[in-house]
Amino acid sequence: MSKRIRELLESADPARGVHVDQGDVEALLDRAGNDVTSLTSAEPPRRRASRLVPVGAFAVVVVAATTIVAVQTFSGPTGTAEPNLVPGSIAGSASCLTPVVDQLQSTSYDGGSGRYEYLRMTQSSGRSVQMTGGTTGMAVALHSQETARWLADDGSGRIRVVREAPEYPDEASRDFFAQRPQMLPTAGTETKELRPGELPLPTLPAADPVAMDRALYQPRENGPSQALVGVADLNRQRVLDLEHRAAVLRFLASTEGVTCRGEQTDPEGRTGIAVSADRGRGPQPSPGDQGREYLLFDARTGELLASSGNATTAGNVVWSTVYIERAYTDRLG
Structure with missing residues (x-):
């Protein structure tokens, strides 16, 4: 199994960090019986519907966060698991973003113009499926893709998706999906020409931290991690100019529960300032470690470099979305 696959599986394991004595079923049931989460808050956190939606037969994939069901026994003391910490973390504050705003620099596209907003x-x-028949366990497939999008105000433009062949953590998974190829997206390049009105650009919030709070921190009951999800969604939909980048940073810096995580490096080799927020910390907090949402910002320009909802137990963030290129242009690529 490759290191990359191991990290993705580890980060998606919902049982990570839960310490239960081997065979101590009664202790596990007792913990479940003392769960203070109400029936309504036990539902999965609601996500705002993204504006990047399927267009005809061509689906624009935003982020498919995979949950891999795993059952694992642990030996050692029982008790509340400590959240996985990223090295260099600074608890309780996102003040690291304030100096970035104070010295924010322009990008090559600031002040530019063009018919299309270009994002790459x-x-x-990935996907996990319970295997049946003579084979037990989960079949897991992991895949990546590059999306380039040219989109005009009237919803016209072009989307090009280049999908890589899937990877598998074991031969059982490979054999399972080889027999069911329809379960996975086809590797290769797919291009969709958009007619006017097919995918209109969503309206940008005002370049003000209060407006960003109202637009991006929804639904509020999901807690501060939803603020990070909202910022990631906005960056998948629009090119942000300097004023809007500054507003986003001020919004996050003033949001309780958003925490500085020091410097991190994305898969493109770019180093930035990372912030995070714990999931399940809304008005009705969930017990235990529910994981975190992460964002990585360029310390000079305030651009969002990467986003993620996963980190390994070693504290390495697995950046699931990497923002490579932004521009304004009059030409379709």
């Missing part, structure tokens, strides 16, 4: 990004996702 890579995304990692």
Whole structure:
């Protein structure tokens, strides 16, 4: 199994960090019986519907966060698991973003113009399926794709998706999906020409941290991690100028529960300032470690470099979406 696949599986394991004595079923049931989460808050956190939606038969994939069901026994003391910490973390504050705003620099596209907003990004996702018949366990497939998008105000433009062949953590998974190829996207390049009105650009919030809070921190009951999800969604949909980047940073810096995580490096080799927010910390917090959302910002320009909802137990963030290129242009690529 490759190191990359191992990290993706580890980060998606919902049982990570839960310490239960081997065979101590009663202790596990007792913990479940003392779960203070109400029936309504036990539902999965609601996500705002993204504006990047399927267009005809061509689906624009945003982020497919994969949940891999795993059952694992641990030996050692019982008790509340400590969240996985990223090296260099600074608890309780996103003040690291304030100096970035104060010295924000322009990008090559600031002040530019063009019919189309151009975005290019890579995304990692996957799928897990319970195997049946003579084979037990989960079949897992991991794949990545690069998306380039040219989009005009009237919803016209072009989307090009280049999908890589899937990777598998074991031969059982490879054999399972080889017999069911329809379960996975086809590797290769797919291009969709958009007619006017097919995918209109969503309206940008005002370049003000209060407006960003109202637009991006929804639904509020999901807690501060939803603020990071909202910022990532906005960056998948629009090119942000300097004023809007500054507003986003001020919004996050003033949001309780958003925490500085020091410097991190994305898969493109770019180093930036990372922030995170714990999931399940809304008005009705969930017990235990629910994981985190992460964002990585360029310390000079305030551009979002990468986003993620996963980190390994070693504290390495697995950046699932990497924002490679932004521009304004009059030409379709």
